Amino acid sequence: MANVSIQNLQKRFGATTAVEDFSLDVADGELVTFLGPSGCGKTTTLRMIAGFIEPSAGRVLIGDTDITRLPVHKRNTGMVFQRYALFPHMTVEQNVAFGLEMQRVPARQRPARIGEVLDLVRMTHLRARYPRELSGGQQQRVAIARALAIQPRVFLLDEPLSNLDAKLRLEVREEIRALQQRLGLSTIFVTHDQEEALAISDRMAIMYEGKVQQVGTPRELYEHPANLFVAGFLGRMNLFEGGGDGAGRFICKDGTVLATEQGGGSATHLGVRPERLGIHAQPPQVANVLPGTVAGVTYLGSQIEVRLKLEAGPDLVGQTANRGDDGFDATVLAPGARVYASFRAQDSVLFNG
Numbered sequence: 001m002a003n004v005s006i007q008n009l010q011k012r013f014g015a016t017t018a019v020e021d022f023s024l025d026v027a028d029g030e031l032v033t034f035l036g037p038s039g040c041g042k043t044t045t046l047r048m049i050a051g052f053i054e055p056s057a058g059r060v061l062i063g064d065t066d067i068t069r070l071p072v073h074k075r076n077t078g079m080v081f082q083r084y085a086l087f088p089h090m091t092v093e094q095n096v097a098f099g100l101e102m103q104r105v106p107a108r109q110r111p112a113r114i115g116e117v118l119d120l121v122r123m124t125h126l127r128a129r130y131p132r133e134l135s136g137g138q139q140q141r142v143a144i145a146r147a148l149a150i151q152p153r154v155f156l157l158d159e160p161l162s163n164l165d166a167k168l169r170l171e172v173r174e175e176i177r178a179l180q181q182r183l184g185l186s187t188i189f190v191t192h193d194q195e196e197a198l199a200i201s202d203r204m205a206i207m208y209e210g211k212v213q214q215v216g217t218p219r220e221l222y223e224h225p226a227n228l229f230v231a232g233f234l235g236r237m238n239l240f241e242g243g244g245d246g247a248g249r250f251i252c253k254d255g256t257v258l259a260t261e262q263g264g265g266s267a268t269h270l271g272v273r274p275e276r277l278g279i280h281a282q283p284p285q286v287a288n289v290l291p292g293t294v295a296g297v298t299y300l301g302s303q304i305e306v307r308l309k310l311e312a313g314p315d316l317v318g319q320t321a322n323r324g325d326d327g328f329d330a331t332v333l334a335p336g337a338r339v340y341a342s343f344r345a346q347d348s349v350l351f352n353g
Ligand code: ATP
Pocket: 013, 016, 017, 018, 036, 037, 038, 039, 040, 041, 042, 043, 044, 045, 192
């Protein structure tokens, strides 16, 4: 396995800049996800690393080798696609063998490799079947086996779980992560699903309009989003508009003064995550208390969500685990009830524009 170094990668399609100045290092054995909305350039970046798309500028290195101009089959990357891309007229075993043939792995080594990877993905018993005789999850396991059979230096996955139903998606996700960690595979995983990215990543690169917005561990990105896009894309964020005074206070447009723990003299927005919001029948003795009424309550099974209309300021959403009794004050969970929203200064995040 090797580290991947993506250096100032750029791709233009005519007047469209699909990827702009993308730089990132993936460490040996690390799993990094590219996360972002449709059209932000995730797939284009991955395809430049795999060799299917030629960059307009920039370089990609695997270890010390510059692979930017190498053809796909010489890069030693194993790729898994959203739609499995298996050959319909070949059995499971033949599909895996084909990749080895393309890589010019000597014929005598192939059976052992095929056996090994089919074992890894628990598909040995179905090796003689054709893709049409397999479920979606099984087809994706074969595609993973085919990518791993060539013993790639880097493992690339492009939305590999999108075609699976919710339960199977979780199952295959956990299998991919376990396999990746066991084999110590340097891996890039493209997804537009934030929960999937949080669950599977060592680090994530959040992309928007062809640009990397922030790179970090799931916790870093969720707790300390660098800008409003990251804050809103990864989870939800209640936002107050106004300005920081540079001394730990944030003055909302309507004059409400909120306590924060940051200086933030140039801040234009203050954010609070829904689950960090308290909702009470009586005003609690804390720094930030905002009176309002309950606009709606949504029962989500494991969670309860409350929408609030403040006397002054933006509409807020609060969320709490459904523990039966001690979540939000149960007496206030009725539309129209007068309540007090609160949050701790340390739970606020400041943003500039
Ligand atoms: P999705 O999640 O929908 O797959 P993505 O983040 O992977 O989106 P890309 O497929 O990388 O996004 O596309 C990035 C941008 O580049 C989009 O605006 C897309 O329309 C454009 N684009 C991609 N491929 C081409 C192409 N061959 N010709 C012209 N424009 C393209």
